[in-house]
Amino acid sequence: MLDVGRHPNIELMAYSEVDKVEGEAGAFKVTVRRKARYVDEDRCTGCGACAEKCPTVVSDAFNEGLGQRRAVYSWFAQGIPSTHTIDADHCRQLNGKKCGICKKVCQADAIDFEQQDRFIDIDAGAIIVASGYDVFDASRIPEYQYRQIPNVITAIEFERLLSASGPTSGHLHRPSDLAVEEEIKGLEKKAAKALKMLGKFEKKYEKGSEEFYLEYRDGKYEGDEDRRKWAEKYEAYLAVSGPLEEMKKEAEAFDVAKRLAFVQCVGSRDFRFYPFCSGYCCMHSIKEAIIANEHEPETTSVIFGMDIRAVGKGFEEYKIRGGNQSGISYIRGRVAEIVEGPGHNPVVVYEDTRERKVMEQAFDMVILATACAPSRDVEGLAEILGIEINRFGFFQTGTSQPLDTTRPGIFTCGCAHGPMDIPESVAQASGAAARAAQILTDSRMRKAS
Amino acid sequence: MNRDIVVIGGGIAGIQSSLDLAEMGFKVYLVEKLPSIGGKMAQLDKTFPTNDCAI
Amino acid sequence: MRIGVFICDCGSNIAGHLDCAAVTEYGSNLPGVVYAKENLYTCSEAGIVEIQKGIKDHNLNRVVVASCSPRTHQPLFQSSCAAAGLNPYLFEMVNIRDQCSWVHMQERDRATEKAKDLVRMGVSKAAFLEPQDDIEASLIPRVLVIGAGVAGLSAAETMADMGLEVVLVEKEAEPGGLLNDLYRLSPYGENSSERIGEIIKAVSSKPNVTLYTGSRVEDIGGYIWDVDITVRQGGGETVKEKVGCVVVATGAVPLTPEGLYGYNGRDVITQMELEERLLKGEVEAKGIVMIQCAGARSPEREYCSRICCQTAVKNARLLREQSPETRVHILYRDMQMYGTENEQMLWDARGEGVRFDVFLPDRPPEVGEGKVRFYQPLTGERVEIPCELTVLSTPLVPREDSASLSQLLRVPVDQNGFFLEAHAKLRPLDFATDGIFVCGSARYPANVEEARSQGLGVSSRIATILFKEKLVTSAIVAEIDPATCVGCMGCMEMCPYGAIDYLPEEGVCRVNRILCKGCGCCASTCPSQSAMLKGFKPNQLLAQIRAV
Ligand SMILES: Cc1cc2nc3c(=O)[nH]c(=O)nc-3n(C[C@H](O)[C@H](O)[C@H](O)COP(=O)(O)OP(=O)(O)OC[C@H]3O[C@@H](n4cnc5c(N)ncnc54)[C@H](O)[C@@H]3O)c2cc1C
Ligand SMILES: Cc1cc2nc3c(=O)[nH]c(=O)nc-3n(C[C@H](O)[C@H](O)[C@H](O)COP(=O)(O)OP(=O)(O)OC[C@H]3O[C@@H](n4cnc5c(N)ncnc54)[C@H](O)[C@@H]3O)c2cc1C
Ligand code: SF4
Numbered sequence A: 001m002l003d004v005g006r007h008p009n010i011e012l013m014a015y016s017e018v019d020k021v022e023g024e025a026g027a028f029k030v031t032v033r034r035k036a037r038y039v040d041e042d043r044c045t046g047c048g049a050c051a052e053k054c055p056t057v058v059s060d061a062f063n064e065g066l067g068q069r070r071a072v073y074s075w076f077a078q079g080i081p082s083t084h085t086i087d088a089d090h091c092r093q094l095n096g097k098k099c100g101i102c103k104k105v106c107q108a109d110a111i112d113f114e115q116q117d118r119f120i121d122i123d124a125g126a127i128i129v130a131s132g133y134d135v136f137d138a139s140r141i142p143e144y145q146y147r148q149i150p151n152v153i154t155a156i157e158f159e160r161l162l163s164a165s166g167p168t169s170g171h172l173h174r175p176s177d178l179a180v181e182e183e184i185k186g187l188e189k190k191a192a193k194a195l196k197m198l199g200k201f202e203k204k205y206e207k208g209s210e211e212f213y214l215e216y217r218d219g220k221y222e223g224d225e226d227r228r229k230w231a232e233k234y235e236a237y238l239a240v241s242g243p244l245e246e247m248k249k250e251a252e253a254f255d256v257a258k259r260l261a262f263v264q265c266v267g268s269r270d271f272r273f274y275p276f277c278s279g280y281c282c283m284h285s286i287k288e289a290i291i292a293n294e295h296e297p298e299t300t301s302v303i304f305g306m307d308i309r310a311v312g313k314g315f316e317e318y319k320i321r322g323g324n325q326s327g328i329s330y331i332r333g334r335v336a337e338i339v340e341g342p343g344h345n346p347v348v349v350y351e352d353t354r355e356r357k358v359m360e361q362a363f364d365m366v367i368l369a370t371a372c373a374p375s376r377d378v379e380g381l382a383e384i385l386g387i388e389i390n391r392f393g394f395f396q397t398g399t400s401q402p403l404d405t406t407r408p409g410i411f412t413c414g415c416a417h418g419p420m421d422i423p424e425s426v427a428q429a430s431g432a433a434a435r436a437a438q439i440l441t442d443s444r445m446r447k448a449s
Numbered sequence B: 001m002n003r004d005i006v007v008i009g010g011g012i013a014g015i016q017s018s019l020d021l022a023e024m025g026f027k028v029y030l031v032e033k034l035p036s037i038g039g040k041m042a043q044l045d046k047t048f049p050t051n052d053c054a055i
Numbered sequence C: 001m002r003i004g005v006f007i008c009d010c011g012s013n014i015a016g017h018l019d020c021a022a023v024t025e026y027g028s029n030l031p032g033v034v035y036a037k038e039n040l041y042t043c044s045e046a047g048i049v050e051i052q053k054g055i056k057d058h059n060l061n062r063v064v065v066a067s068c069s070p071r072t073h074q075p076l077f078q079s080s081c082a083a084a085g086l087n088p089y090l091f092e093m094v095n096i097r098d099q100c101s102w103v104h105m106q107e108r109d110r111a112t113e114k115a116k117d118l119v120r121m122g123v124s125k126a127a128f129l130e131p132q133d134d135i136e137a138s139l140i141p142r143v144l145v146i147g148a149g150v151a152g153l154s155a156a157e158t159m160a161d162m163g164l165e166v167v168l169v170e171k172e173a174e175p176g177g178l179l180n181d182l183y184r185l186s187p188y189g190e191n192s193s194e195r196i197g198e199i200i201k202a203v204s205s206k207p208n209v210t211l212y213t214g215s216r217v218e219d220i221g222g223y224i225w226d227v228d229i230t231v232r233q234g235g236g237e238t239v240k241e242k243v244g245c246v247v248v249a250t251g252a253v254p255l256t257p258e259g260l261y262g263y264n265g266r267d268v269i270t271q272m273e274l275e276e277r278l279l280k281g282e283v284e285a286k287g288i289v290m291i292q293c294a295g296a297r298s299p300e301r302e303y304c305s306r307i308c309c310q311t312a313v314k315n316a317r318l319l320r321e322q323s324p325e326t327r328v329h330i331l332y333r334d335m336q337m338y339g340t341e342n343e344q345m346l347w348d349a350r351g352e353g354v355r356f357d358v359f360l361p362d363r364p365p366e367v368g369e370g371k372v373r374f375y376q377p378l379t380g381e382r383v384e385i386p387c388e389l390t391v392l393s394t395p396l397v398p399r400e401d402s403a404s405l406s407q408l409l410r411v412p413v414d415q416n417g418f419f420l421e422a423h424a425k426l427r428p429l430d431f432a433t434d435g436i437f438v439c440g441s442a443r444y445p446a447n448v449e450e451a452r453s454q455g456l457g458v459s460s461r462i463a464t465i466l467f468k469e470k471l472v473t474s475a476i477v478a479e480i481d482p483a484t485c486v487g488c489m490g491c492m493e494m495c496p497y498g499a500i501d502y503l504p505e506e507g508v509c510r511v512n513r514i515l516c517k518g519c520g521c522c523a524s525t526c527p528s529q530s531a532m533l534k535g536f537k538p539n540q541l542l543a544q545i546r547a548v
């Protein structure tokens, strides 16, 4: 990735989109909109001082909303370019409030609230569209209750939980537990604040709040306005500390998720959504089950799928070894629904085809293998590029030249072309590069020896 | 004829195309809509089939 | 001496398990060190800027980075030094991630002490580093492609248009590979020989492609970037060619399943044989059962052959299209219909009345007496299907001569006998050896679209090398001092890359700098200490060891 940033022949235009394409193969004119970051790319060193001080907390899209970032942020720590960006939707300053803290702390003087979108015209001979895919929105499947049941998550969220640089530093804490812990933190803050206030009264009247409150309730200080306030504060404190203690007790029993279920074909192979197979999700479920087991050897996983598609070099072997060593078992069939059981445990309901009976099994966490959906803006992009989309929502390609789109000089590869894993994407990417080079190399220019 | 190339999308596919073309000596403009390149692969913990780190 | 030391936190990957600030402080006090800096991520843009700024502001003449693995990051740091005007061979790297924070995760103090030791060793060695110049060699813009199936032909066609010369060697009398013998192609149903015919025609029309049919590569000599090849043609005559790069596109063949499911080539046949019968219009059977994974996904052949499920569904549909009263029943373990068009074919086949049933590998179907019997695990019942023809979907297996070809080319094959690429994920078309590439079913079973895309991809990989004026490689190679070499040839045997020649006239050995990979085998064997590896000379290593 870093090679891209350093290569003298690559001009990296991040935070940018193609606005317009005119001309034809060999002579395209491409207009790129460089979106305003409100941070000067040439000045920003990526040090992150701004993000440390920014007071506005925003849910972190890179971590699939499982963590938080600031309104000024880098997409992820090792990102290329490391230039920070101000999120115009949330930044106080850009929304007319008083702030500008980042501008004050930036030693490089890179913050520029006045920055505007810029348009840049590029003369190009060929275009490669590698705009990838989107993760299917699992909340469109009502029976799986993603979003309603906290411990039902998507595979990409699970990747972030597994990641050492993710929101849980790689520990498989359950979202329901994380929510309680988050609440505990909030309540602790409140309690501490309340205690501080009570402390003032205690000092003033040289008496503990509890003792005072008993007396107060007995009617001892009737008419004393100041003491009435004290009593009120104490009541408020009790309202916080009671639940806090209970939650803390509950949290003591929290453990990392060890019984995992993977539900395959979520949005894929499903006529309500996408009829196609996304190709890589069987493998990433196996992978995630293996890694979870590496983190915590007691972990067991059940993969619910119609077929397990381990169709790539070394994949079947990977699956077999994973099954033998990582506590993975397979149940054939499509999951009918997921409900919430006691202890926030999601319960998977499926048909045991052999017994012809509906079965239920409870897990600590359920991971949905979501489809490789055509990206949300694929139609807009197709229109800008003047190329067609196939019946599945990906860019249409030719039969004799599998990486050529319907417009000469524009090629495609990777998941923009169709669902595929990384090895396939990489091979196709080189193939698309070859097509571009092929049409742009004038054979007279390079007469071989 | 213009020999520069625009690559749209900085996921693993766009990165590979760009690097190949740049090594061949073509000038490449890599356009990515997010603040940094890397695509989905950057979000993955480890990747099959080699299980080494993603980036 | 003006040494700069940069200590990487790697976020918390290193700093979480040892005290990077203490290591930095320690480094700054080592002899020769004039500047030490701790970075959050030394490899990030910000980190690189800090190194380059350090070189300029403090006039550094040596740089030491203590971070992760030199294998992944040394080239980056070296080129960053070069960009700041410091000879890249004056850079030294210390691995405090793998060797300290990872292996001593629970021992913060000891990990910190060890990191200090390693930094001290690196700094001691750095003082003895010498500037070097990269090695340059000329390149031959000519490519050998072995195998003229769809993958090899696609590569040849594309490279020819890119202005490279191609020598295409096919062992059969006709180019085209397996596609010459197939009936119609999934997913779009084109006529297979017409499809491959078009590609052959395109390749034949290129003046810069030399096609040798009925021929084999008999010998390969010289070294990569400057390869001498000998092609033996059908008539027995040989031709010599010189090329810069090599593509392996030798494909694979469907397994003949001797002894499996009563295979007899008459009423129990393979998909390949079915294709031949379809081509000749010879299929009369009205009840047909196809059995998937025949000879695949088993203990002796673990892999899934990727293309046989699509082939079976394609042929099942073709059979029913030709005579709708034909009953086709496919017995499978998992239908590997990955992607858009394949899965659509599966839906269509189901809709059109092709029947599908699962079987278990430990209770495989039994074939005989005009029927196939199998255990249906989903219902727990034993099922019998009467049929006149049983078609076995057998996997693609490596060609017989792939082992000898791998030896000739000195590239590896995997446990299944397919050619083994440099990295399964990030370098699927490269071999670890420079200048040799692989595409199509020679790497792993691929369908036509995939084989063609890979053929294109290989062209791109090769153009990244041969479009350059000259080749530039690392100066970290071995040298043999002719003054002290006694010509014992011990090093020649040790060298895994065949990079050492014996010069009989002078009575000494000599290293070919282009072939040498800098492994150092020769230097550690040489009894007279004449062989030395640049960048790892005795004085440099001793300085490092004495610092322990
Ligand atoms: C949970 C999960 C786990 C996975 N695990 C693995 C694994 O272990 N191994 C494996 O091989 N595969 C895995 N995959 C599959 C892998 O993610 C894909 O194969 C790969 O990311 C495809 O790369 P791409 O470059 O085609 O697309 P993407 O990664 O989607 O990249 C596309 C890029 O284009 C940008 N873009 C989109 N639209 C535009 C536009 N209009 N203008 C400019 N830029 C745009 C996007 O922001 C993005 O950066 C996994 C997938 C998921 C969901
Ligand atoms: C029964 C069957 C049906 C199929 N149906 C379809 C289908 O419908 N759709 C689809 O997309 N794919 C189908 N395929 C897959 C298709 O055959 C492959 O995609 C294709 O053959 C791959 O091409 P290739 O160039 O990699 O290899 P090959 O076609 O195997 O070509 C390799 C070439 O290299 C030559 N060669 C080998 N060794 C040497 C050597 N040492 N020296 C010189 N030359 C050598 C061979 O003679 C051959 O000409 C089917 C395969 C089978 C077995
Ligand atoms: S890869 Fe597996 S989970 Fe994904 S759509 Fe295909 S069959 Fe379903």
Ligand code: SF4
Pocket: C292, C293, C294, C296, C297, C303, C304, C305, C306, C307, C308, C309, C310, C333, C334, C335, C336, C393, C395
């Ligand atoms: S593609 Fe289908 S028939 Fe072939 S080995 Fe894989 S699962 Fe078996």
